[in-house]
Amino acid sequence: MKQKIAFIGGGNMAEGIIRGMLKEASFLPEEIYVYDIISSRVEFLKQEYKIQGCVSIGEATKEADILVFAVRPQDAENVSVQVKSFLEEKSIFVSICAGVRIKSFEQWIGSDKKIIRVMPNTLTETQRGYTSLCMNGNVDREMAEPVFRMMEAIGRVMEITEDMFDNFTAYSCTGPAYLLYLMNALIDAGVRTGFSRKDARAITIENMIGTAMKVEQIKKHPFEILDTMTSPGGVGIEGIYTMNEEGIYGKIMHSVEEATRRSKELA
Structure with a gap:
């Protein structure tokens, strides 16, 4: 059954989602509508992906089955108020605004609205990575299936x-x-040991892709695999010993901890 998927905001993340939807043929170009305050951006998306360009929020929002709210967080309240009057009872409001909580949208567009909050992944070009999703009490799993x-x-x-x-x-x-960051460090390490930057880059990319695939395919803990790659008195165990001595393991964990603290501050 044909649906109307409307994007309010046509930035890079919106474009990534549109590109993925069309690549996977999960939706048709004639089902996808986009509005952006920058008209040239709408025209670009229209020409590039053969989707429907809109000249106003009302045109994009009216009769939308799914409304993807892709504006800047600092503009969320102002644009939400504009969207509210055009939202249909059937519409599912999908926010990809970082840091803006569902309760804020319930205040701006109504607590009776069907609201889904999404944090898209940053690997849309490769169609890998995880997107997170949560719903308010007006949405169930069946309703959310198209999202x-x-x-x-x-x-x-x-x-x-x-x-x-x-x-x-x-x-x-x-x-x-x-x-x-780790890739770049390994590439620099390869250059330091005598490889050209081109060759060091090629080796690092293949190693990272291959290692990720191996962990995914054989379903073992990374350290179980690591144990099979370190022979007594060998090269691998020497490199692992040095990384442990430098405290790299703990520093990586601390980096994520600090990024999490900053994310909570911004929210």
Whole structure:
């Protein structure tokens, strides 16, 4: 059955979701509508993805089955008030605004509205990573099925309680940043040991992809796999010993802890 999926805000995250939806053919271009305050952005998305461009919030919102609210957090209240008068009783309001809680939207658009809060992953191009999701009491799992399907077009979906959203932002959404930092350190280490930067980069990428796939496929704890890769008096155990001596394990955990603290501050 044909649906209307309306995006209020057409930034990078909205574009990533739209791209994933169309790539997975989970929704059709004629079902997707977008409005952004910058008209040139609407025109770009319209031309790039053959979706429906709108010239006003009312045009995008009216008769929408799912309204994806993708504005800046600092603009959330003002735009919510504008959206309220156009929302249909059937509409599911889906917020991807970082740090804005469901209770705030209930105050702005009505406590009787169907509201889902989503924190999309940051790997939409690769359609990997987890998106978090929680719902208010007006939505059940069956109603939310199209929203799950929409988010599954950009990766996997994890339903969590709202009090874990700030932690999710710092741990999951920021997760690629930690891995990119480690990747760069390994690439620099490869250059230092004599490899060209091109070769060091290629080796590091293949090692990271292959290791992640191995952990996922054989379903063992990472340290169980590590045990099979460290022979007595060998090269691997020497490198692991040095990392332990430097306290790298604890420093990584502390970095995530500090990112979580900052995420809660911003919220």
